Amino acid sequence: MSGSPASQAGMRRQNLALVLRTIAxxxxxxxxxxxxxxxxTRAAVSSLVDDLRGRALLAELGPEPATGRVGRPGSxxxxxxxxxxxxxxDIGVEHVxxxxxxxxxxxxxxxxxxxANRDSPPERTLPQLVAVARRAVEEAAGLGLRPVGAVVAxxxxxxxxxxxxxxxxxxxxxxxxxxxxxxxxxxxxxxxxSVENEANLGxxxxxxxxxxxxxxxxxxxxxxIGAALVVGGRLFRGARGFAGELGHVPVxxxxxxxxxxxRGCLEQYAGERAxxxxxxxxxxxxxxxxxxxxxxxxxxxxAALAALERAGTAMGIALAGAVNLIDPAAVVLGGxxxxxxxxxxxxxxxxLAARVQVRPWEAGxxxxxxxxxxxxxxxxxxxxxxxxxxxxxxxxxxV
Amino acid sequence: MSGSPASQAGMRRQNLALVLRTIAxxxxxxxxxxxxxxxxTRAAVSSLVDDLRGRALLAELGPEPATGRVGRPGSxxxxxxxxxxxxxxDIGVEHVxxxxxxxxxxxxxxxxxxxANRDSPPERTLPQLVAVARRAVEEAAGLGLRPVGAVVAxxxxxxxxxxxxxxxxxxxxxxxxxxxxxxxxxxxxxxxxSVENEANLGxxxxxxxxxxxxxxxxxxxxxxIGAALVVGGRLFRGARGFAGELGHVPVxxxxxxxxxxxRGCLEQYAGERAxxxxxxxxxxxxxxxxxxxxxxxxxxxxAALAALERAGTAMGIALAGAVNLIDPAAVVLGGxxxxxxxxxxxxxxxxLAARVQVRPWEAGxxxxxxxxxxxxxxxxxxxxxxxxxxxxxxxxxxV
Numbered sequence: 049m050s051g052s053p054a055s056q057a058g059m060r061r062q063n064l065a066l067v068l069r070t071i072a073x074x075x076x077x078x079x080x081x082x083x084x085x086x087x088x089t090r091a092a093v094s095s096l097v098d099d100l101r102g103r104a105l106l107a108e109l110g111p112e113p114a115t116g117r118v119g120r121p122g123s124x125x126x127x128x129x130x131x132x133x134x135x136x137x138d139i140g141v142e143h144v145x146x147x148x149x150x151x152x153x154x155x156x157x158x159x160x161x162x163x164a165n166r167d168s169p170p171e172r173t174l175p176q177l178v179a180v181a182r183r184a185v186e187e188a189a190g191l192g193l194r195p196v197g198a199v200v201a202x203x204x205x206x207x208x209x210x211x212x213x214x215x216x217x218x219x220x221x222x223x224x225x226x227x228x229x230x231x232x233x234x235x236x237x238x239x240x241x242s243v244e245n246e247a248n249l250g251x252x253x254x255x256x257x258x259x260x261x262x263x264x265x266x267x268x269x270x271x272x273i274g275a276a277l278v279v280g281g282r283l284f285r286g287a288r289g290f291a292g293e294l295g296h297v298p299v300x301x302x303x304x305x306x307x308x309x310x311r312g313c314l315e316q317y318a319g320e321r322a323x324x325x326x327x328x329x330x331x332x333x334x335x336x337x338x339x340x341x342x343x344x345x346x347x348x349x350x351a352a353l354a355a356l357e358r359a360g361t362a363m364g365i366a367l368a369g370a371v372n373l374i375d376p377a378a379v380v381l382g383g384x385x386x387x388x389x390x391x392x393x394x395x396x397x398x399x400l401a402a403r404v405q406v407r408p409w410e411a412g413x414x415x416x417x418x419x420x421x422x423x424x425x426x427x428x429x430x431x432x433x434x435x436x437x438x439x440x441x442x443x444x445x446x447v
Numbered sequence: 448m449s450g451s452p453a454s455q456a457g458m459r460r461q462n463l464a465l466v467l468r469t470i471a472x473x474x475x476x477x478x479x480x481x482x483x484x485x486x487x488t489r490a491a492v493s494s495l496v497d498d499l500r501g502r503a504l505l506a507e508l509g510p511e512p513a514t515g516r517v518g519r520p521g522s523x524x525x526x527x528x529x530x531x532x533x534x535x536x537d538i539g540v541e542h543v544x545x546x547x548x549x550x551x552x553x554x555x556x557x558x559x560x561x562x563a564n565r566d567s568p569p570e571r572t573l574p575q576l577v578a579v580a581r582r583a584v585e586e587a588a589g590l591g592l593r594p595v596g597a598v599v600a601x602x603x604x605x606x607x608x609x610x611x612x613x614x615x616x617x618x619x620x621x622x623x624x625x626x627x628x629x630x631x632x633x634x635x636x637x638x639x640x641s642v643e644n645e646a647n648l649g650x651x652x653x654x655x656x657x658x659x660x661x662x663x664x665x666x667x668x669x670x671x672i673g674a675a676l677v678v679g680g681r682l683f684r685g686a687r688g689f690a691g692e693l694g695h696v697p698v699x700x701x702x703x704x705x706x707x708x709x710r711g712c713l714e715q716y717a718g719e720r721a722x723x724x725x726x727x728x729x730x731x732x733x734x735x736x737x738x739x740x741x742x743x744x745x746x747x748x749x750a751a752l753a754a755l756e757r758a759g760t761a762m763g764i765a766l767a768g769a770v771n772l773i774d775p776a777a778v779v780l781g782g783x784x785x786x787x788x789x790x791x792x793x794x795x796x797x798x799l800a801a802r803v804q805v806r807p808w809e810a811g812x813x814x815x816x817x818x819x820x821x822x823x824x825x826x827x828x829x830x831x832x833x834x835x836x837x838x839x840x841x842x843x844x845x846v
Contacts, residue, residue: 261686263686277773279683284773285774286662287662287774287775288776290804291773291774292772292774293771293772293804294771294772296802296803296804297767297771297772298698298764298768298802299700300700301798308804309801310767310801310802313802365697365700368696368697369696369697369768369769370768372693372696373674373773374676374683374685374772374773375685375686376685376686399700402708402709403695403707403712404695405692405707
């Protein structure tokens with residue numbers, strides 16, 4: 049087959065990806081430096097770079113500073129701040145949001161709106177989500193960015209584009225990928241859509257944006273408590289794709305009844321509703337209940353402090369089981385609870401220190417996510433960006 | 448480099464492995480059938496087969512029945528029942544054992560002795576282990592089998608040949624690989640030795656001997672309770688190599704103090720000592736306490752039944768957390784507790800059914816290991832057998 053048109057096209061596609069990845073990892077780079085790093089000829093690199101610039105994937109930064117070498121200074125190439133981009137969507141219990149990341153991984157546009165999504169059917173939630181998506185895409189267009197894929201973060205378990213179970217939205221068996229593609233495409237043209245659990249996306253965002261460990265448990269909480277397991281730099285999904293249900297790990301097996309039907313699950317101690325009830329703030333009107341709770345704790349309000357201590361302890365008990373089972377290098381506290389870390393971490397760390405079997409389990413192995421509650425939508429936007437970098441021809445062309 | 452002697456030797460080594468694996472998977476096969484399956488020429492296959500027979504890795508079974516085809520019937524080749532073999536060793540709290548597996552994976556020799564290893568220093572345990580190993584190797588020699596590697600199963604956490612912690616033996620930081628190699632080699636000549644957690648080896652034995660799922664949690668219990676996670680047909684070891692500490696997953700966080708320093712760990716409800724105490728049989732002299740407990744349960748003795756119900760329930764609570772986190776396709780009950788399955792499974796299955804978040808969690812997804820308490824030493828012996836099949840030249844020659 050070698051030399052046939054099909055394999056030549058395949059090889060060019062691979063080389064385009066190679067040049068793009070090389071510049072993404074090591075750039076800005078001159079054409080000569082790309083040739084050196086990739087082993088491709090300078091002529092081949094020039095042709096591939098022209099192609100990538102034509103697709104708006106690369107930008108030319110202008111002449112490099114003179115280096116004392118003989119010859120014309122090369123012009124530095126970098127990932128484009130315009131052109132193909134990733135659209136990240138986020139359905140929370142109390143908000144919908146959209147953001148757009150450029151190829152460099154920078155979030156250039158964010159649109160977020162309060163929403164009453166608790167027990168709200170998809171027919172009510174989706175139009176609002178599509179509206180923020182459209183606003184984000186319009187703003188992005190003004191910056192020269194054109195999303196080539198959308199990923200939506202949902203607080204629930206997902207399989208093959210279907211939300212199997214999102215208890216806090218009241219969703220069960222919702223074919224979100226199909227529904228959203230239909231509504232988005234009415235407004236935005238043909239855009240591939242995929243659906244992913246929010247904890248998984250939050251974990252990927254931490255993995256991709258930071259330089260932390262490649263093996264960690266990422267805990268995130270908004271209405272529910274989810275976790276994502278990252279193993280060897282990849283998501284660990286489990287046999288059915290439902291790994292990471294930390295919120296329903298039993299903490300006190302005879303404890304309060306949980307919405308899931310069992311008793312004493314972690315969510316009954318550390319879920320948002322449980323914490324706010326214990327703090328006495330549940331039912332108060334507030335756009336940002338977690339922010340409000342942090343302010344009360346900051347002010348030394350006793351019920352708030354006690355509720356957070358109890359939640360941190362329960363999280364530590366559940367995570368001690370997780371660490372004993374999975375032996376990760378770190379536990380990352382993400383999502384909205386990153387903002388409560390100051391009050392959650394003491395109990396959480398204490399239980400881990402007491403219960404993790406193979407010691408020492410360093411207190412420093414529990415860290416706070418850098419992205420906090422933005423994590424899931426940032427991760428959602430970056431999924432598409434990474435797909436483009438891996439296969440610029442296929443993804444940008446919608447293959 | 449192609450065509451150099453080094454790469455020719457490397458290619459021959461790979462082809463020897465290819466022929467051996469092909470016969471292991473699809474055999475008995477004639478030389479002609481091996482050539483067809485591997486794509487090697489018949490002349491090459493003949494030469495490789497001669498080499499493998501010279502190393503006693505293959506046996507010739509005699510002429511195949513005539514198939515109606517023209518020509519001389521081929522002679523069928525199969526893995527040898529003599530020659531290179533695997534030595535599996537097993538240190539339990541109340542026994543030491545050794546077994547030898549031939550290349551076909553059959554256990555041909557087993558030597559097992561009662562031993563008082565609870566809180567016994569390695570200086571007392573190892574000579575007894577080495578003695579059973581020597582007897583097993585002598586018996587194997589009578590069958591024409593020659594172990595080319597030894598693997599020892601220990602009830603504790605292992606890293607780089609060192610037993611980091613084996614609470615029921617009272618070992619901490621014991622450099623078992625070095626100690627055992629020295630003593631074994633005095634008696635048996637130069638034999639590579641490796642050390643592995645018993646739960647891991649029990650899980651590998653189930654994986655290799657059965658045709659069950661490739662993703663499961665394998666629970667085994669003797670004095671302690673351990674688990675091994677098998678993911679995609681491979682052991683999941685965790686970042687530090689200590690994954691699977693199910694025995695110290697918190698079940699009732701305020702429960703009885705555990706030897707590990709924490710409270711309410713699974714071992715306090717379902718560990719051998721806890722179960723026998725609850726059944727009222729702890730301290731009675733018995734060579735086989737688990738067998739005795741099974742007899743009492745069989746006879747309907749109430750304390751025994753209640754102790755097993757409590758243990759099964761606690762195992763179900765801890766495993767519900769594990770299933771929620773890891774989402775395996777099955778839970779396998781192995782080790783000595785496989786013999787107690789009849790009384791453990793009802794509580795265990797009930798808790799899983801109630802607490803696993805993403806349902807249905809099939810009751811049938813909890814299965815009993817076929818090998819039971821033989822699992823760890825069978826797995827230990829098979830590790831070497833599989834190494835030989837993967838690289839017959841390197842392993843059998845001690846490379």
